[in-house]
Amino acid sequence: MPLTDTEVRNAKPGAKPRKIADGDWLFLVVSPNGSKLWRMGYRFAGKESVMSLGSYPTVSLAEARRKRDDAKALIASGQNPNQKKRLDKIKLATSAADTFAVVAEEMLAEKAHAGGKESTGAAPATLAKNRWLLSLALPTIGHRPIADLTRQEILDVLRKVEASERLHSAHRLRSVIGEVFRHAMENGARASADHAFGLGKKLKAHRSEHRAAITDDKALGGLLRAIDGFDGQPTTRAALQLMALLFPRPGELRFAEWKEFDLEAATWSIPAARTKTRKPHVAPLPLQAVAVLEGLRPLTGRGALVFPGYGKGGNAGDFKPRPISENTMNAALRRLGFTKEEMTSHGFRATASSLLNESGQFSADAIERALAHQGDDDVRRAYNRGAFWEERVRMAQWWADHLDALRAGRLQGVAILKAG
Template sequence: MATELLTDKSISNAKSTEKPWTLKDGGGLFVLIHPNGSKYFQVRTTLHGKEKLVRLGSYPDMSLAEARDAAKAARKLVADGVDPIQHKRKVAESKALEAETTFKAVAQEWIEIKGSGISESYRSKITATFAANVYPRIGTLSVSDITSPLLLSTLRVMESRGALELMGKCRAWLCQVFDYAKATGKLKGDNPASCLVGVLKKPESEGYPTFLNRNDAGEFLRRLTDYQGRHETILAIWLLMLTAKRPSELRAAQWDEFNLDKAEWTIPKERMKTRQAHIVTLSRQAIAALEDLERLTGHSKWLFPGSDPTKPISEMTLTKAFRMLWPEYRVVPHGCRHFFSTMANEHGQFRHDVIEAALAHKDRDAIRATYNRATYIEERHKLAQWWADELETMREGGRVLPLRARSP
């Protein structure tokens, strides 16, 4: 066994000189002392008849005891015919690769790529859901180490608190993340999320709760007229019903998106679910509401600035207002779109394609979609005005306003 000659004190007291010099320990281990005072542990080995110097670490970050253990490990590798330098490099590369294949790293990479095809609000929802429900449990694990039971236990935490709709979306997003990991070579085995469809609870009803009929919508609107909340919130709900837009699209609306002279609101593609700019046609009632709102929030870039003036109101502002307006009735902000779609399609006076274009539903036929955007704007102006008149009629509880026959 090699004799150990050094002590921590002798290394600490060693002074630098004009040229590098060494303090020898045993078994090929020594300390190289540079003119600038830095001290490095190195071990001299012989592999395949060639001498190799292996740098172990710097003193005092690495203690003498740690250096002796590292030197012993290097000599063991050499005895097994392994180059310690190459081994150290491979270990470092393996750790770097492992850091790149943690679920959080892969998920963030997937979100970045997916972000080019989804709205900012949708991207934020995915990010927030993962941050709150997934990363704390599996974020630091390699995607290859994550099993189906582990994912199931992660999702069942959401299931236990009744967040079934969000849990279902989260499961679908997890499946896409692991599909991406497999496609990029980060996951070697099967997708652990693909088998979870039938083992989790489903929401009792699909879709968003909406008004069951015209009378219920009329009652809701009368309650809105008498609502004692902020006037901006009343106008937000009224505009949501008039335009049939997604709540996220309305609450993040900015004043420079509106042309009241043309009675149009252009939502930029970055905020659209379809990632295509969308023109919203405005009724006389919508323009009146916007002019009323401008007196309250025209100083801000947002139609509906939040408590933090640099951000719009939160998603919960409208959701809470809907609950307070009619606590015993189940309807949510997004349900206004469904009610508009049902009523407009049942009315029969407007083409289905016109209604779909007003809702900004993406046409799967790319050529037809281009044609639709170019030719439906006039019909959509008529549709918007008909819908606003219908809502006023529901609020007043009067007869249905007839629609003039469409020109052939």
């Protein structure tokens, strides 16, 4: 006869464990200490097995019968219920360990050392940006197993960033979250899909804006004089001076190391790991840039970084083992009176590109090579350093002399010295 709730509740312990059958493979084990445990006996692949279904009263009689029926259904489908139970526990433990934060950190580490080759790893500035973007999501979803995250949860995170009027960051974050999901999918199948895919359409459109840059000769002369008179940290002043002279990407200059500069040969060799094109780039140094670096060497030359950040005290010589921050140069420009609508550190590239092209003195290819841009076609990409090196050396010195003229108020600038 099947058990009743009253019989289960009133079942008394004996000197030895005793089994009370409910029928259809289910029975209750009453231990001498009074505990009551649900068990199910079954045969699978010719072997007798016993499966634990929980303890009473945590698992009621009705719940024990439901679990028994579920196990019977598994057996009918050719699955061993005990084995599936163990696998489910392993899966649950693995899922709990593979949180979004853990997988995100794995993805960043892989990007930093892609293929184990410096030339293919992501640039430090890119990694720092991705880490900052992920920090916008981690407080909400970082602790969640990535396999359990839903598309709606990701959209909620993105809309929270969007609501703070950071549209560009919201779209960039969507892209980085997608990278995390794809990493999980490709490494252990820990996620079934990229739940960030297509969510850009759910966000407000972000209109890309050109970075502010000064392209007027008179205004540029005023900017150069202001930089020379900057009374903040000397490393910041030198960084701005070199941005104007060499017009690199800000991250390329911020992370620059002394070993990359050959002041006698007047060259700066930027490693592939730090360039946007993922290819090494060599820039000629005009005399003025060499002078700035020689003036900076006594201050930071004992360390690896040309532009190390200052310690909390802000004292010269009290350096951090990391470069000046991305905002340091922009903050200096604001302090000098130039708004973000007027000039940015990245804007020095647009300034140089615009004025060099307008001068009509140099080939477009040489200017593009100086900017370390990828060529527009296969032919342009095929050129190596030697193809434009001599022209770039002349152009670098002409540009530095031109800036000197503008700084002095001579708006006509300087004439080009033709080769030969």
